[in-house]
Amino acid sequence: MSPANNLRARIAETSLLHIMAAHSPLSALLAEEAGFDGLWASGFELSALLGLPDMSLVSMTQHLDMLRAIAGRSTLPIVADIDTGYGNAINVIHAINEYERAGASAVVIEDKTFPKVSSLIAGGRQDLLRVEEFQGKIEAAVATRRDPDFLVIARTEALIAGLGEADALHRAEAYVEAGADMILIHSKKTDSSEIESFSRAWTGSVPLVIVPNAYPDLDGERVRALGNICMMIYGNYGIRAAATAMQQTFRRIRADGGVQNAHKDILPVEEIFRLQKMETVRAAEARFLC
Numbered sequence: 219m220s221p222a223n224n225l226r227a228r229i230a231e232t233s234l235l236h237i238m239a240a241h242s243p244l245s246a247l248l249a250e251e252a253g254f255d256g257l258w259a260s261g262f263e264l265s266a267l268l269g270l271p272d273m274s275l276v277s278m279t280q281h282l283d284m285l286r287a288i289a290g291r292s293t294l295p296i297v298a299d300i301d302t303g304y305g306n307a308i309n310v311i312h313a314i315n316e317y318e319r320a321g322a323s324a325v326v327i328e329d330k331t332f333p334k335v336s337s338l339i340a341g342g343r344q345d346l347l348r349v350e351e352f353q354g355k356i357e358a359a360v361a362t363r364r365d366p367d368f369l370v371i372a373r374t375e376a377l378i379a380g381l382g383e384a385d386a387l388h389r390a391e392a393y394v395e396a397g398a399d400m401i402l403i404h405s406k407k408t409d410s411s412e413i414e415s416f417s418r419a420w421t422g423s424v425p426l427v428i429v430p431n432a433y434p435d436l437d438g439e440r441v442r443a444l445g446n447i448c449m450m451i452y453g454n455y456g457i458r459a460a461a462t463a464m465q466q467t468f469r470r471i472r473a474d475g476g477v478q479n480a481h482k483d484i485l486p487v488e489e490i491f492r493l494q495k496m497e498t499v500r501a502a503e504a505r506f507l508c
């Protein structure tokens with residue numbers, strides 16, 4: 219089964235996929251063990267991991283290297299966040315070739331100008347491409363994929379840019395016309411009214427994808443009731459959870475002047491050995507080291 223078949227098969231099995239952001243193979247393993255249906259190779263998470271803001275500073279090579287490392291350690295399908303596609307339609311052609319070869323099952327391309335700025339930042343510069351130009355990028359992605367199951371998901375930032383629902387619907391329809399398999403509709407409103415309203419107004423022929431980072435109250439049950447959303451992406455929870463744990467633990471060790479308390483609240487090293495699959499190394503040692 220190809221990576222793209224893997225994602226398509228999961229979509230066929232269940233009406234709503236829960237996709238967790240992964241910024242490393244370890245976070246991908248933990249997401250898989252927790253029962254998620256797939257992974258989000260998040261630009262925000264990898265940028266934060268590298269200590270950088272999410273504004274087209276992380277290179278395609280850096281993102282691909284991490285995606286390959288994740289794909290090598292997890293059986294879950296990977297939805298790659300390729301931001302604006304690293305440039306124009308020609309850059310998108312190159313990106314699709316590379317991401318498909320690296321083991322992604324899908325890409326999400328957003329209609330902002332390059333370089334982009336994080337959607338969630340207050341007062342961010344959110345300039346969108348002309349509709350025709352972004353249609354060209356979607357057409358280029360669709361024409362380039364080798365596996366017809368490889369999903370090209372078009373993300374509109376119209377609501378993020380404050381252009382309103384009519385513009386968001388118009389763009390989404392135009393992107394479906396260009397060949398998009400799904401539409402990711404993003405919002406930074408802290409309640410889910412914009413997303414629910416868009417979902418109710420959407421009459422397009424493809425399903426929707428959402429990233430409920432800014433509006434966490436919209437849970438799976440309510441999303442399922444909307445009827446046309448097939449993926450929920452948890453876009454920055456992994457890196458925030460990791461940063462929370464490290465911040466608390468590091469501060470405690472400094473405050474206590476040692477690790478005498480901190481060690482009780484973090485995973486024992488045996489659990490890390492398990493995640494590293496040390497038992498397979500032990501077996502190989504017994505078999506091959508003479």
Ligand code: SPV
Nearest residue numbers: 260261262337429431453
């Ligand atoms: C990401 O996780 O990189 C996303 C989602 O694109 S968000 O940061 O909410 O825009």
Ligand code: MG
Nearest residue numbers: 260261262299
């Ligand atoms: Mg992103």
